[in-house]
Amino acid sequence: MTVNAVEIENVTLHFPKQRNALKMLINIFRRRKDRFTALRDVSLTVKKGEILGIIGKNGSGKSTLLRIISGIYPADEGSCKAAGSISLLAGLGTGFSGHQTGRENAILYGSILGHGEDVMVSKLPEILEFSELGAFIHEPVRTYSSGMKARLGLAVATAIHPDILLIDEVLGVGDPQFKEKSKKRILDLVKTTGTVVLVSHSFGLMKDICDRLVFMHKGEIVDVGDPEEIIKLYYETTGS
Numbered sequence: 001m002t003v004n005a006v007e008i009e010n011v012t013l014h015f016p017k018q019r020n021a022l023k024m025l026i027n028i029f030r031r032r033k034d035r036f037t038a039l040r041d042v043s044l045t046v047k048k049g050e051i052l053g054i055i056g057k058n059g060s061g062k063s064t065l066l067r068i069i070s071g072i073y074p075a076d077e078g079s080c081k082a083a084g085s086i087s088l089l090a091g092l093g094t095g096f097s098g099h100q101t102g103r104e105n106a107i108l109y110g111s112i113l114g115h116g117e118d119v120m121v122s123k124l125p126e127i128l129e130f131s132e133l134g135a136f137i138h139e140p141v142r143t144y145s146s147g148m149k150a151r152l153g154l155a156v157a158t159a160i161h162p163d164i165l166l167i168d169e170v171l172g173v174g175d176p177q178f179k180e181k182s183k184k185r186i187l188d189l190v191k192t193t194g195t196v197v198l199v200s201h202s203f204g205l206m207k208d209i210c211d212r213l214v215f216m217h218k219g220e221i222v223d224v225g226d227p228e229e230i231i232k233l234y235y236e237t238t239g240s
Contacts, residue, residue: 165193
């Protein structure tokens with residue numbers, strides 16, 4: 001019997017269009033629905049042990065769907081259930097505190113991902129080796145370049161092997177040498193993780209490692225199936 005790692009049922013998510021607080025308040029009192037629908041009636045199951053890829057143009061809802069699965073965004077309608085621990089690799093290092101050291105941020109970032117301080121301390125040698133930060137691990141993150149922050153973020157995010165790994169376009173960070181190192185690291189992690197959901201524009205990679213692909217367009221799922229067939233449908237539909 002196949003066990004599902006993720007079950008998404010009729011999920012709809014709206015975002016407000018207005019960012020101005022006063023205008024938003026006026027719209028609330030006037031009962032205006034000034035919002036756009038990021039996801040519309042999305043239903044999807046991810047099998048345990050499956051590598052599932054999600055493709056689509058920018059703004060199609062791919063990253064939003066990952067954040068629904070991770071629990072960052074609650075659905076306005078429908079439900080999402082996930083079985084096991086989850087790690088989301090996206091926007092590496094965006095939550096770092098500039099005044100704290102790389103070491104302190106590694107422990108803090110690990111706690112955000114749901115791991116205790118003792119676990120993260122035990123992982124520090126591995127994090128330091130992969131990030132190649134050397135003595136900079138003891139310096140404030142505000143002194144880091146964007147590449148250094150990305151290396152630290154990826155090192156921390158991949159130090160723990162979750163039950164469900166969500167990857168959102170993180171294979172392109174850093175210099176060419178580190179990009180290749182990052183790709184190998186993530187592919188190794190994919191092999192040892194129970195379930196993977198991957199968002200990427202690298203169709204060659206998706207075709208090589210994914211069991212199925214999901215094609216999303218304007219917040220809806222167009223089709224799910226064999227990677228080659230879904231990629232062909234993507235080109236036929238988008239014309240690019």
